[in-house]
Amino acid sequence: MGVKVDIVFLEEPCSACLIIFNFIKEIMERLKGKYNFLEVNYIEIKKLEDLHSIKGLEVEKFPAIIIDGEQISAGTIPDIGEIEKIISLKYREALRCPG
Amino acid sequence: MNSKELLLRAMHNESVERIPWVPFVGCHAGNLIGVTAEEYFRNSDNIIRGAIKAFEEYKPDGLPVTFDLQVEAEAIGCKLVYSDKNPPSVATHPLQEGKSIEDLKIPSETDGRFPIVLKAAKEICKLLGDKIAVYGLVIGPFTLALHLKGTDIFYEMMDSPERVYELMRFCQKVSVNSAKMYIDAGVDVVAIVDPMTSQISPTSFEEFVSPYLTPVFDYIRERGKVCSLFVCGNATKNIESMCKSKPDNISIDENVDLAYAKEICQRYGVSLGGNIKLTLTMLFGTPLDNIREAENLMEIGGKKGYILSPGCDIPYDTPPENIKAITSAVHGEVGEFMRQDIKNSLEEIDVVLPDYKNAKKVIIDVITLDSGSCAPCQYAVEAVKSAVEGIEDKVEWNEYKIKEKESIIRMIKLRVPNIPTICIDGEPVYISVIPSVDELRRSIETAIKRKGI
Numbered sequence: 323m324g325v326k327v328d329i330v331f332l333e334e335p336c337s338a339c340l341i342i343f344n345f346i347k348e349i350m351e352r353l354k355g356k357y358n359f360l361e362v363n364y365i366e367i368k369k370l371e372d373l374h375s376i377k378g379l380e381v382e383k384f385p386a387i388i389i390d391g392e393q394i395s396a397g398t399i400p401d402i403g404e405i406e407k408i409i410s411l412k413y414r415e416a417l418r419c420p421g
Numbered sequence: 422m423n424s425k426e427l428l429l430r431a432m433h434n435e436s437v438e439r440i441p442w443v444p445f446v447g448c449h450a451g452n453l454i455g456v457t458a459e460e461y462f463r464n465s466d467n468i469i470r471g472a473i474k475a476f477e478e479y480k481p482d483g484l485p486v487t488f489d490l491q492v493e494a495e496a497i498g499c500k501l502v503y504s505d506k507n508p509p510s511v512a513t514h515p516l517q518e519g520k521s522i523e524d525l526k527i528p529s530e531t532d533g534r535f536p537i538v539l540k541a542a543k544e545i546c547k548l549l550g551d552k553i554a555v556y557g558l559v560i561g562p563f564t565l566a567l568h569l570k571g572t573d574i575f576y577e578m579m580d581s582p583e584r585v586y587e588l589m590r591f592c593q594k595v596s597v598n599s600a601k602m603y604i605d606a607g608v609d610v611v612a613i614v615d616p617m618t619s620q621i622s623p624t625s626f627e628e629f630v631s632p633y634l635t636p637v638f639d640y641i642r643e644r645g646k647v648c649s650l651f652v653c654g655n656a657t658k659n660i661e662s663m664c665k666s667k668p669d670n671i672s673i674d675e676n677v678d679l680a681y682a683k684e685i686c687q688r689y690g691v692s693l694g695g696n697i698k699l700t701l702t703m704l705f706g707t708p709l710d711n712i713r714e715a716e717n718l719m720e721i722g723g724k725k726g727y728i729l730s731p732g733c734d735i736p737y738d739t740p741p742e743n744i745k746a747i748t749s750a751v752h753g754e755v756g757e758f759m760r761q762d763i764k765n766s767l768e769e770i771d772v773v774l775p776d777y778k779n780a781k782k783v784i785i786d787v788i789t790l791d792s793g794s795c796a797p798c799q800y801a802v803e804a805v806k807s808a809v810e811g812i813e814d815k816v817e818w819n820e821y822k823i824k825e826k827e828s829i830i831r832m833i834k835l836r837v838p839n840i841p842t843i844c845i846d847g848e849p850v851y852i853s854v855i856p857s858v859d860e861l862r863r864s865i866e867t868a869i870k871r872k873g874i
Contacts, residue, residue, distance in 0.1 A: 336699050336733035337447070337490050337508050338616030338653030338674070341564065344510045345572050370705050383655075383676070397654055397676070399572060399620050 324359035325412045330376055331385040333368045343385040345399045353405065359413055390416075424482040425609065428554045432610065432647045432670045434692040434726035440719050442751040443556070443694065444744055446475040447488025447734035448508055453478065458737055459503035462489055463534065468541035469548070476549055478741055480748045483554035483610065486542040486603075488734035489534075490614055493560045493595055494568035496533025497525050506737040514571035522591050525569070527598050539606050546607030554610050554647075557603025561615020561650070562592035562633040578621075578629060585629055593633035597640050604644045611641045612649040612672070616733070618663075619654030619676075626662040634666040642669070649694070653733045657681065664689035674732030675699065679721045692726035697747065704736045708746035708762055709824055713795050715750040716840065720797045753839040753853055759829045772830040777847035783868040785809070785818035786844040788828065788837045792820055800855045801841035808861040815874045816865060846872075 327350065331343045350362045365376060373379060378388040383397035387405070390412045394400070422430075428441040446453075450471025451461030461467045468487050475484055491509045495501050498520070501509040515525065526532075530539055546555050560568075566588050567574055577585050600611045618630050634650065641648035650668040652659070655676035663671050664686060672694035673682050679696055686693040695718070697703060702714045719729055729751060735744070742762065749758030777784055787805055789798035802820050809816045821828035823840060835844055843851040843861070845868050856864070 332700060334506055334700075334704060334736035334738055336653060336674070336736070337488065337614075338619070338733055340507055340510060341490070341567070341617065342620075342654070344512075345567070349572065370701075399575075399617075401575070402572065 323416050324361050325357075325409050325416065326390055327360060327362045327409075328365055328376070328378070328388040329362065329385055330365045330367060330379060330388065333366050335384065339384055339397065342397065342399055346385050346387065349400065349402050349405065352402070353409065357409060357413075360409065424552060425550075425554045428482040428728065429609065429647060431726060431728050432554075432649070432692050434669075434687075434690055436725040438724070440722060440724055440751065441482035441728050442480075442748065443483040443485075443554075443728055443730045444475065444479050444481050444747070445485055445488055445731050445734045446471065446479070447485065448506065448737045449735040449739055450475055450487070452737050452739075453741065457505040458507055459505060459509070462487065462503070462509060463537065465537045465541040465544070468537070469544045472541070472545045473548060476553065479744050480752060481553055483556055483728075484545075484549070485556040485558050485612070486545055486608065487538060488558055489538070490558070490560045490564060490616070491568070492534050492538055493528060493565055493599055496528035496535055497565075497569065497595070499568050508734070511568045514569055516570045516588070517573065522587055525591060527591075527595050529598075530602055535602065539602055542603060542606035542608060550607055550609070555608045556610045556612050556649075557600070557606070557608035558612050558614050558651075559596050559599040559603065559637075561613045561618065561630075562589050562596050562637070563621075563630050564615050564617040565592040565595060567617050575620075578625060582628070589629060589633040593636060596633075596637045600637060600641050601644075604641070604646055608646070610647045610649055610670075612651050613637055613668070614651040616651065616653035618659060619652050619656040621659075623659050623662045626659050627665070631662060631666040634668075638666065638668050651733075660685045661689075664691045670694060670728070672696075672728075672730060676732075679718060683722060683727070687726065692728065693722065694728035694730045695722075696732045697730065699732050699736060699739075703731060703739045703743050706743060708742050708758070709790065711743045711746040712750045712755055712758075712840070713790050715747045716790065716798070717796045719750070720800075750839070755823075755840050756832050756836070756838045759823060760833050770826050770830055772827050772834065774831070774834055774847065780817075780846075782815055782817045782874065783865055783872060784846055785816060785865070786831070786835065786847075787818065787820045788832050788835070788840055788842045788844065789820055789822055790840050791822045791824055792841075795841070797853070797855060798841040801843055801851070804855055804858055804861050805843060807858040808865055812865070812869070815869050 378391040381396040387395045448458040453474040498515045500513040638648040649670040651672045653674045670692040675698040792799040792802040
């Protein structure tokens with residue numbers, strides 16, 4: 323039982339998106355070290371059709387962060403404190419409703 | 422007026438006869454010359470060859486030497502990870518790893534990849550500098566601060582702002598020194614590229630960014646060069662603050678509404694560049710998508726103080742045909758581009774033009790991309806609709822959308838160079854110009870009289 327984080331990013335981002343993606347990766351690696359129930363997946367978009375299969379993606383700006391199927395950011399560096407709050411909330415929900 | 426003069430006038434917010442075009446070719450140049458992004462960014466000969474190829478292929482009015490926001494960071498001590506298709510990424514942040522600002526050195530001509538980039542800048546200026554404007558791209562102080570400090574900077578902005586001021590003072594000195602090195606190499610425009618400022622509020626921009634940007638712009642202007650501020654991301658809220666920081670020009674990406682930015686920029690006398698969509702249009706779109714977007718943006722941007730450009734650096738794999746399609750829209754060569762682009766698939770199609778001279782009505786052909794999605798095309802069709810009101814018995818008009826192959830043949834046969842074009846009795850009369858309804862009506866009435874209808 324854990325919390326699933328999907329980071330959706332473009333295979334060929336512009337310079338700005340690339341910088342943001344690297345910061346998001348750093349934040350996620352930090353959080354992974356802190357919360358052992360966190361599962362982080364990186365989903366690379368190679369063509370537009372790839373977008374249709376991503377559950378929870380609503381705003382098509384990248385990099386996007388989706389936590390347990392809910393998109394929480396699009397094209398921005400998130401606040402690590404906010405991410406931690408959401409992760410904790412999702413974990414408590416998962417504990418209350420296992421499966 | 423050559424391309425360079427045209428661009429510099431537009432950068433100074435003057436009116437020009439044609440909207441200038443600057444494709445931000447960075448790693449994409451590697452693709453153009455058949456090397457990886459890493460091979461391109463690490464070799465001055467490749468950077469030079471890439472710029473020349475981009476100049477030949479895309480007929481720009483300006484080009485960056487290269488587009489790499491990591492040069493300064495690497496020279497100061499950030500470790501980079503190189504890639505085949507993207508610019509390098511910053512992997513370490515010295516100020517997160519125990520170093521202090523006092524340990525950091527302002528990079529000189531001999532540090533990091535500066536020898537490579539500056540050699541390329543000098544050679545590109547020598548080869549192309551009399552024809553087009555050459556841009557030197559310098560990382561902005563805030564983005565450099567993020568590279569050096571990592572995301573902890575956002576907490577320090579709240580908890581210890583004086584430490585951020587100190588870091589920003591260092592980054593400002595780096596930006597000034599990089600600008601100096603590029604100007605000494607011969608560039609015409611220095612663009613301060615500070616994309617991460619889109620991540621902060623206008624209040625934070627004015628507190629933590631503007632005081633360190635304005636002196637950089639002042640320095641560039643003192644050296645007699647043009648200064649530009651590039652942002653990426655949704656910088657809508659910061660456009661006014663950006664203008665107040667006093668660059669000559671700002672350049673925005675697709676997240677900002679061009680009309681909104683234009684209105685604010687004009688209020689401050691700042692010229693504007695942007696903002697062709699990089700992924701949806703340039704990387705994944707068709708040539709027609711690119712022509713449509715260029716036409717729409719040029720309609721909004723207008724001929725005073727506007728430069729057509731992508732929202733940020735062009736992706737490595739962007740099809741060159743898409744970029745050439747934009748070039749054709751800029752230079753009024755859409756007809757020729759379409760003929761070259763699809764000549765093989767047109768052989769089996771023929772279109773018989775009407776006998777314009779002997780037709781019993783005046784025939785108006787409106788050649789468009791699609792009036793449903795291209796703003797200038799829509800205005801052309803609306804002008805015709807209004808101008809023929811009350812004289813429909815004497816005039817026949819049709820819209821021909823060049824997304825249909827038959828319409829491309831018609832466009833070629835009518836010798837229509839660009840879209841939208843209004844032809845009257847087989848003659849292209851209004852090419853890329855939307856006439857007033859009165860003017861168009863007079864032209865139609867002249868044609869009616871000529872035919873004795």
